Amino acid sequence: MSKARMSPLRSGFVHLALAAYTVIALFPVVLTIMNSLKDKNAIFRTPLALPTVETFSLIGYTTVLKQGDFIGYFQNSLIVTVVSIFFALLFGAMAAFALSEYRFRGNTLLGLYLAIGIMIPIRLGTVAILQGMVAAGLVNTLTALILVYTAQGLPLAIFILSEFMRTVSDDLKNAGRIDGLSEYAIFFRLVLPLVRPAMATVAVFTMIPIWNDLWFPLILAPGEATKTVTLGSQVFIGQFVTNWNAVLAALSLAIFPVLILYVIFSRQLIRGITAGAVK
């Protein structure tokens, strides 16, 4: 630790600067949630005040829940995100294990091939992806989104997980082999439990862009039955631009799940970034 102590003045300035930026970062979100709980007059007359007994109103939320199928959107987002993460993690971990555990011809080349997707965004292939999905009859299905997001999540999952799998002790795996475990058992029963923290990190990293994506839902699954929360709120809010109660309520509804997940996982996420991202 640094021995030179900061002067109180300097530390005061640092706190002032950080606190000021924290306000800038949080203010818009707080403002939205706060006003979503007020009636229309209060939204315009006293936008910066907390909702009081007189101004409290849930009219926005009732409008939103009546008009838009937000529960359905949530379900779609949840299914797409969870299933994509599951497959990206499973397939990614399997490939990472093969790449880090066995030496075979083409190992490095395959590793490089699978790493292209870290830098080159999958969006650039949209034209042909849509063509392929049309040909496969998968347009307007959640399967299309799951396939795309699984592919999108794989490169980073493989990259991070193989780094971690290299740290799993060879002695342990060889002991397993001597005890007659198959390679599959070694992977599923010995290695996977040991890299669970890394899997959680990858899951959180993969989750955010999938949950928040607008591009692929818009292009591959814009139908009412398959709308995700991101697309659903985009379309919904676009229709209700003049109904401020509804817009603020819809925004808040879209924020809540992310906010809750963030509060739960922020430690994991931040530790993941600070531990593994800069090599």
Place this chain on the structure above:
Amino acid sequence: MSSAISSEDSIQISARPRRWHILVFLLPAFIVYSAVMILPLIETLRLSLFNTVDGQSTFVGLANFQVLFGDERWAADFWRALKNNFIFFTIHMLVQNPLGIALAAMLSIPKLRLAAFYRTAIFLPTVLSFVIVGFIWKLILSPIWGITPFFMDLVGLKAFFGPWLGKPGSALITVSLISVWQNVGIPMMLIYAALLNIPDEVIEAAECDGITGWSQFWKIKLPLILPAIGMVSILTFVGNFNAFDLIYTVQGALAGPDGATDILGTLLYRTFFGFQLQLGDRSMGATIATVMFLIILAGVSLYLFGIQRRVRRYQF
């Protein structure tokens, strides 16, 4: 452990059966990744060389690119989108990354109270979707609601308020700054991690030599975090040249006012998918996607071969 799938020269191998499990482990990821990501990417690149002539898909060489760069119907839109995209990127590099570095430098001060709280709070906008962020800022900047004029009044700047998102001169800068607000958490975290990785001995040695505070940051820490800054820059580059969601949410598919905020992502969407009176055009969509691919590829190659190798890494 040290053998190859089909190597004939190894004696070890002949004693062992073919290792099918390697294939089993690799195949699912390989198939999904190749089928949904790599092949469509290649197919898109290929489509950019074809166009529909008399209802038939025909090889046209680089004609699509000629149209995109030179034809009066396309060129103006394309060059404007490209220029806007560079402005978009420049604003991120000038505002987002220095801000991220400054925040990280402050957060990494040892024994700073509340550091975890600041860190978590400042990173929050990064996990929100572009849709949420776009609409929130649209409301806040809206002259109807009057939040922004109110705050500007507090500091005596009310006269400078304008409907920034609606004016061609200021719309692009405003959208870029909204994007900066959302994404500043990423450079902050990556630089923060790099700063934490600097060993205490280096800092202590600097202090023994009387280098503290500002000069310590500029002379000791900044050179040590240059690799992280390089990585942040390339992530910003790829993210910006692939951006779409925020502008689509805030300004619509036409990227108004009057195309002032049109970037390659929105141009690709309109071209490929069509919008209002414009019909979707697969070949030109693929052509724009190819241009974006080449730009990103050029940036990534420059980073991998030009910058990353030359930046001196210090091993601790």
